Amino acid sequence: MKTRNLTFSTALSIALTVAVCLSSRQTANAGSPPPDSTGGGATVKGTVRLQGAVPKLKPINMAADPSCAKQHATAVPAQEIIADAKGNLQNAIVFVSDGLGDRKFDSPAQPVVIDQKGCMFQPHVLALRANQPIEMTNSDSTAHNIHPVPTNNREWNKAELPGSKMAETFPREEIAIPVKCNIHPWMRGYVAVFKHPFFAVTGKDGSFNLGNLPPGTYTIEVWHEKFGTTTQKITVGVNDSKNLDFVFKSM
Numbered sequence: 001m002k003t004r005n006l007t008f009s010t011a012l013s014i015a016l017t018v019a020v021c022l023s024s025r026q027t028a029n030a031g032s033p034p035p036d037s038t039g040g041g042a043t044v045k046g047t048v049r050l051q052g053a054v055p056k057l058k059p060i061n062m063a064a065d066p067s068c069a070k071q072h073a074t075a076v077p078a079q080e081i082i083a084d085a086k087g088n089l090q091n092a093i094v095f096v097s098d099g100l101g102d103r104k105f106d107s108p109a110q111p112v113v114i115d116q117k118g119c120m121f122q123p124h125v126l127a128l129r130a131n132q133p134i135e136m137t138n139s140d141s142t143a144h145n146i147h148p149v150p151t152n153n154r155e156w157n158k159a160e161l162p163g164s165k166m167a168e169t170f171p172r173e174e175i176a177i178p179v180k181c182n183i184h185p186w187m188r189g190y191v192a193v194f195k196h197p198f199f200a201v202t203g204k205d206g207s208f209n210l211g212n213l214p215p216g217t218y219t220i221e222v223w224h225e226k227f228g229t230t231t232q233k234i235t236v237g238v239n240d241s242k243n244l245d246f247v248f249k250s251m
Contacts, residue, residue, distance in 0.1 A: 041212030052250030088206025
């Protein structure tokens with residue numbers, strides 16, 4: 001009996017070990033882990049700033065559709081250049097453009113949302129991952145249509161009735177895709193599509209935060225719809241925290 005029990009115990013231990021190994025292999029084959037799950041990632045923070053006077057742009061004229069105009073008590077500022085008194089630039093896309101090699105990253109299943117509210121695309125600049133769902137909502141009482149004009153993805157043009165939702169994806173990286181509404185010509189925005197998770201869109205204070213970067217040397221690029229692109233190189237180590245600022249010159 002003792003010999004039989006020992007044999008069974010040994011067999012059970014071997015079976016459990018094999019199962020764990022197979023499970024680990026299946027997890028690895030399912031895709032790379034999230035960048036923050038391995039530990040030791042670096043952080044690159046900074047700001048994007050405009051040097052010189054902020055160009056004065058004409059406010060948006062919505063008189064062509066009274067249902068849009070009545071939603072705003074004051075004139076709506078143009079969205080192409082938004083900067084505060086210090087020149088901190090909003091809606092700039094900051095991202096790793098080189099240095100990741102052949103690393104692969106799974107696309108999130110959680111959708112990002114772009115809303116049509118006040119006859120404007122909100123947000124004006126949106127960034128997401130390739131194959132990540134983009135949920136488009138219409139919070140207005142008037143119809144809109146969403147018409148992206150990509151060069152590296154499929155073009156589509158879809159009408160959207162008030163209160164409705166729909167979803168789409170972009171399978172390939174592209175920075176950045178112009179988006180328009182054919183019904184309301186002032187409605188314009190951009191969607192940036194990435195094959196990796198290391199990107200950010202600057203907020204009102206012009207700041208960005210790229211977290212969980214694996215140690216290495218990278219080219220960090222900034223894209224802005226009016227000022228074009230600029231780049232810097234940076235090397236980060238394990239658990240590094242570095243600051244990187246970018247400056248565009250006013251037109």
